Amino acid sequence: MKDFDVIIIGGSSAGLSASMALGRAARNILIIDSGRPCNQPTPHSHNFFTRDGQTPNEIATIAREQTLKYPTVTLLNGVAAQAKTTEKGFEISTTSGDIFNAKKLILAHGIKDQLPAIPGFAQCWGVSVIHCPYCHGYEYKDQPTGIFANGEIGFEMAKLISNWTKNLTVFTNGKSTISAEQEKIIHNNNINIIEDEIAAFDHTKGYLNSIRLKNGEEVKLNALYARVPFVQHSDIAEQLSCEISKPGYIVVDGKQKTTIPGVFACGDNSSGIRSISNAVNSGTLAGVMANLELIEEVFLAEKY
Template sequence: MKNFDVIIIGGSYAGLSASMALGRSLRNVLIIDSGKPCNRQTPYSHNFITHDGSTPKEISDLAKEQVLKYETVQFHEGEVVKMIKNATEYTVTTANSEEFYAKKLIIAAGIKDVMPDIPGFSECWGISILHCPYCHGYEVRNKKTGILSNGDIAFDFSKLVFNLTKDLTLFTNGKSGFILDQTDQLERNKIEITEDNIAEVQHENGQIQKIVFENSREVSLEALYAKIPFKQNINTEDLALELTEQGFIKVDAMHKTNIPGVFACGDNVTMMRSVANAVAQGNFTGAVVNRELAEEEF
């Protein structure tokens, strides 16, 4: 079968959740997934009730097993390389030149983190170099912690992390971008600002040990939060999808993009990156897409 009611690009939490809502509504659905979730290196997932402490793979494997029990839902392993809008449908092409067709698209392909050119950083990402205090902060509470960021983002982020540990250092990896009032508040809370350029992150099997600077100075750490750039996993230019200033796919309250019939949910639309949020967004988007199909068919 090549023709579907809905093609979901991305088969992780948001995509699987959307497919369950659609499968239970008897919609013919194809999930296309490349098998490269952004949290594949993360050992444990937290802050998702009923699954707190499970591995990301355990959650997604169970979700996939449950979703595929619905006979109208299919799963295809592949990488989407092209999306085309036709008169009445969409054509989706994979890297193996396979073509599939659908009335509606849900983009739930997530994002790809762009690692800084710092030896040891990528090996620790998701393990002891963290993106989210809600997902991992409890596990490193009261430990010697750092934040790798600068300017307003770093200042605001430090407020969240300071609630979890008072042994906190800000690494700006170059000249500080804080205004005087921000610097005064950080100093008042005894948060050190280090402007030295980072040369290396030393670790053991992804567990950070210390940061080594270009001037050979070293700082021991047990955890490091980092705000790093990202890019979309799919080529948004194919359909001329509008992006936000931060680089997320722009959607309205119904998770509709600027292109009729194309929806998006999960990490590619929001900075709130968590399993729980992705599942909630996927469930909602699946219901919205089913409602739109029902309106058109009635």
């Protein structure tokens, strides 16, 4: 059993950013990372200064090299399986049987997308079936594009994506639940709505060629935006009784603090803004705030 100032679960953008802040504060840090980031299949990343167009893996590789230069930062390739509170903080057990203690805990493990079981969808996810126009919209601007959504989300996405391309089709994959008023607005913007169920996504190495419908029709597309359900990549927050919002995010305040004292969360697990820049920002804040708590617990303690 080893003791640390802070254990960080998750070693992608948010976790590494928190680690660098704490490493520069000379804190004894352990990062536990499974090596399965949700942005792994993405061929390029954007909206992150100095790294525009690089793959998430290339950016993470540089981040790991720079973070691990700080001698008090340790990276463990593994999976955090169990967590419990102790008198001094938290005890974390891994699937390999290792046990570690820490005064503070930062959850940076991200989320896991729940992809529909439609042939070709998973292979295209993150490549040409995408979630964010700010991340990928420029590369597909003015091209034939689909939206895989229904109801209020379908309407909002049609409105949003129309900024990048006017060649749009909404696929509800079944009976539309978009309101009549919203359908009228969508049609007034020359956007088609297709309610027929999807049979398959035809693609070449993840790049969409077309969508085949169960009625036999085929729709040519270069890209498709989709909002899919997700679950937390780890159930550690649940084990510790951290509050989870209705959409499924870990609830944090403006300092990245969860509802459990001493536990912080950052990155995709606690924010709907899924980007490397946002993960880095929230990770830095979590690291700074965890360090501030550690400082205050010593500095403000009564001395006898």
